[in-house]
Amino acid sequence: MKIAHVTTVHSRKDIRIFHKECISLAKIFPSVVLLVGDGIGDEYVSGVSIVDVGVGPRSRTRRAVTQAWKMYRYIKRSKFDIVHIHDPELLLMAKALVRIGVKVIYDSHEDVPRQILSKSWIPRHMRRLIAWGFERFENFTASHLYGIVTATPHIADRFRKINPRTIDINNFPLPNELAPLSGSNLKKRQVCYVGGITRIRGLGPLVEAINLVDDIKLILCGKFAEPHFEAELRNLAGWRCVDYRGQVDRGELQKIMGESIAGIVTFLPLPNHINAQPNKMFEYMSAELPVIASDFPLWSEIIDGTDAGICIDPTSPEAIAAAIHRLLEDPLLVERKGRAGREAILNRYNWPAEAKKLQAFYKELM
Numbered sequence: 560m561k562i563a564h565v566t567t568v569h570s571r572k573d574i575r576i577f578h579k580e581c582i583s584l585a586k587i588f589p590s591v592v593l594l595v596g597d598g599i600g601d602e603y604v605s606g607v608s609i610v611d612v613g614v615g616p617r618s619r620t621r622r623a624v625t626q627a628w629k630m631y632r633y634i635k636r637s638k639f640d641i642v643h644i645h646d647p648e649l650l651l652m653a654k655a656l657v658r659i660g661v662k663v664i665y666d667s668h669e670d671v672p673r674q675i676l677s678k679s680w681i682p683r684h685m686r687r688l689i690a691w692g693f694e695r696f697e698n699f700t701a702s703h704l705y706g707i708v709t710a711t712p713h714i715a716d717r718f719r720k721i722n723p724r725t726i727d728i729n730n731f732p733l734p735n736e737l738a739p740l741s742g743s744n745l746k747k748r749q750v751c752y753v754g755g756i757t758r759i760r761g762l763g764p765l766v767e768a769i770n771l772v773d774d775i776k777l778i779l780c781g782k783f784a785e786p787h788f789e790a791e792l793r794n795l796a797g798w799r800c801v802d803y804r805g806q807v808d809r810g811e812l813q814k815i816m817g818e819s820i821a822g823i824v825t826f827l828p829l830p831n832h833i834n835a836q837p838n839k840m841f842e843y844m845s846a847e848l849p850v851i852a853s854d855f856p857l858w859s860e861i862i863d864g865t866d867a868g869i870c871i872d873p874t875s876p877e878a879i880a881a882a883i884h885r886l887l888e889d890p891l892l893v894e895r896k897g898r899a900g901r902e903a904i905l906n907r908y909n910w911p912a913e914a915k916k917l918q919a920f921y922k923e924l925m
Contacts, residue, residue, distance in 0.1 A: 560588050560589065560590065560640050560641075560925065561590040561592070561637065561638065561639045561640050561641075562584060562588055562590065562591045562592065562639065562640065562641050562642075562643065562921075563591075563592045563593075563594055563634060563637070563639040563641070563642045563643065564576055564580065564581050564591070564592070564593045564594065564643045564644075564645065565593075565594045565630055565634070565642060565643065565644045565645065565646075565649060566593075566594070566595060566644075566645040566646055566649075567595075567596060567615070567622065567623065567626040567627065567630070567646055567648060567649060568645070568646045568648070569645060569646070570595075570597070571593065571595045571597060571599065571609050571611075574730075574838070575668065575710070575730050575838075576593065576645055576666075577593060577604075577607065577609075578733065579730075579733070579910050579913075579914065580643075580666075580728070580917060581593050581607045582605045582606065582607060583910075583914035583917055583918060584917065584918065584921065585605065585606030585607050586606065586918075587918050587921075588921070590608075591606065591607050591608070592607070592608045592609075592610055592637075592639070593607055593608070593609045593610070594610050594612065594630050594633065594634070595609060595610070595611055595612070596611060596612045596613055596614060596615050596626045596629065596630070597611060597614060598611065598613055598614035599611055610633070612626065612629040612630055612633060613629065615629075623648040627648065627649055627651065627652040628652075630649075630652065631652050631655060631656065634656060634661065635656075635659065639661065640662065640925075641662050641663075641664060641705070641921070641924065642656055642661050642662070642663050642664070643663075643664040643666060643708070644663060644664070644665055644666065645666045645668065647671050647693075647697065650665070650696070650697065650700045653665060653700060653704060654700055654703070657703055657704065662705035662706075662924070663704045663705055664704065664705060664706040664707070664708055664924075665700075665701055665704050665706075665707050665708070666708045666709075666710075666728075667707065667708070667709045667710065667714050667718065668710045668730075669710070669714075669831065669835075670711075670713070670714050670717070670830075670831050670834070670835075671693060671694075671697065672690040672691070672693055672694035672697070673690070673829075673830035673831040674831040675689055675690040675693060676690050676829070676830050676831070677759050677829045677830070677831055679757075679758070679759075679785065698721050701718055701721055701722050702721040702722055704722065705724065705924060706722070706724040706725070706726075706920070706924055707722050707724065707725040707726070708725075708726055708727075708728050708917070708920070709725065709726070709727045709728070710727070710728070710729065710730045710836070711727060711729065711730075711834065711835065711836045712727045712729075713834035713835075713857075714727070715727035724924070726916060726917075726920045728913050728916055728917050728920075729836060729908070729913050730836065730838045730841075730913075731841055731904070731908045731909050731910050731912070731913055732838070732841050732842050732844075732845040732904060732908075732909065732910060733845075733909075733910045734845060734904055734905055734909045734910070734911070736809065736813075736845070737809070737812065737813050737816060737842055737845045737846040738845065738846070738847070738901075739817055739846060739847045739901075740813065740814070740817055745818065746818060746819070746820050746890070746893065747776070747818045747819070747820075748774055748775050748776065748820070748887065749775065749776040749777070749778050749802075749818060749819050749820065750769075750775065750776075750777055750778070750819055750820060750821045750822070750823055750851070750883055751777070751778040751779075751780065751815050751816060751819040751821075751822055751823065751848075752765065752777065752778070752779050752780070752781070752822070752823040752824075753780045753781060753807075753812060753815075753816075753822070753839055753842070754780075754781050754824075754837070754839050755781055755782065755784055756779070756781045756782060756783045756784065756788075756789070756792075757784045757785060757788065758785065758788050758827075759826065759827050759829055759832070760825075760826050760827070761825040761826050761827050761853070761873045761874075762779075762788075762792060763791070763792065763795075764825065764873060764874055764875065764876045764879060765777065765823055765825055765876075765879060766792050766795045766797040766798060766801060767795060767796075767797050767876035768797070768876040768877070768879035768880040768883065769797040769800040769801065769880075769883075770795070770796045770797030770799075770800060770876075771797075771876060771877065771880035772880050772883050772884055772887070775800060775883065775887065776800055776801070776802050777797075777800055777801045777802065777823075778802050778804060778815050778819065779801050779802065779803045779804065780804045780805070780806070780807045780812065780815065781805075781806065782805070782806055813846065816842075816843065816846035816848050817846065817848075819848060820849065820883075820886050820887060820893050821843075821848065821849045821850065821851050821868070821882075821883065821886050821893070822839065822840075822842075822843030822846070822848045822849070822850050822851070823850075823851050823879075824837050824839050824840045824843070824850060824851070824852050824853070825851065825852065825853050825871070825873035825879060826853050826873060827853075827873055827874060828853065828855065828873065828874070832853070832855070833855050833856075833857070834855075834857055836857070836861075840852060840858070840861070840862075841904065841908050843868075843900065844865075844867050844868075844900030844901060844903060844904050844908065845900075845901065845904045846901075847897040847898060847900065847901040848897055848900070849867065849868045849869070849886060849892075849893055849896035849897050849900065850862055850867055850868030850869075850896075850900065851868055851869050851871065851879065851882045851883065851886075852868055852869075852870050852871075853870065853871070853872075853873040854870040854871055854872060854873070855870075858870060861908075865899055865900060865902075865903035866895070866896060866899040867896055867897075867899050867900030867903055868896055868900065869882040869885065869886070869896075
């Protein structure tokens with residue numbers, strides 16, 4: 560049995576695609592290939608053969624077409640039993656593969672139609688029309704595929720209406736990857752945010768909130784996606800309290816989380832966020848780090864339901880500042896909520912449980 564996972568957007572060592580899904584499948588299937596196009600070359604890691612079709616053009620549109628074509632030719636030659644695609648831009652390739660008898664699984668990481676409604680690079684007056692058109696195309700294609708994997712139950716509920724072979728494989732963390740380092744209980748007067756840095760992820764109110772708390776640092780890790788927004792943040796008074804680290808590796812991330820009193824995930828209330836399950840929220844919990852999160856119903860159910868943090872209005876700098884101040888003033892509360900979050904990861908929100916679901920799903924498809 561030969562399985563191929565395919566991406567033109569994500570990195571070859573993407574946490575969900577490579578470290579979780581591919582490695583988990585390689586434990587029970589003899590041939591798992593990850594097909595990428597980054598120019599680094601081929602390699603074999605943890606039972607997974609990473610095959611590189613070469614770098615594509617810089618243009619997003621040209622890259623989508625040329626990389627998909629190269630991957631289609633490779634898949635056709637290699638005669639895979641299942642091809643598992645991870646990017647919406649590969650749906651056209653998926654249709655072509657279905658026509659030649661290939662069994663294709665679509666992994667929907669995001670609720671893309673709702674995500675389109677928040678894309679700043681799409682003219683506002685065009686977003687609803689584009690989202691509507693894409694959803695019709697995505698639904699039609701998905702209905703002809705062999706199976707659908709989604710990153711949340713909410714997305715799965717949508718796809719089950721058009722394809723009964725749908726399962727949610729939640730993006731829960733590997734339980735020990737970010738576990739607290741032994742002997743590293745010394746907390747500093749700092750909170751951390753890790754992830755893509757964009758306006759819609761609530762970084763504006765967060766930086767404003769830091770300015771309202773005495774003697775505190777915000778360790779900001781990630782990449783700015785919008786140059787104008789970076790300049791805007793740097794002009795805020797709260798930026799003086801920001802320690803911007805850029806992209807950090809997992810070892811440095813573990814150290815930062817171990818020294819912080821809270822991890823921040825205060826996304827703004829937009830359609831694609833309300834029912835999302837941000838990976839970082841669960842990673843903070845895995846690191847025994849209290850979470851300050853947006854007060855969306857689903858997020859409150861997870862955070863308040865496990866006593867793993869504090870949910871607040873993400874648009875209010877004052878509410879964010881109050882939550883930070885509450886934790887700063889009560890080390891025992893930090894310890895209690897951190898332990899509760901870690902316990903929730905070990906008992907419920909962890910990747911090994913999701914890996915078993917994915918492996919069983921593949922066996923059913925066979």
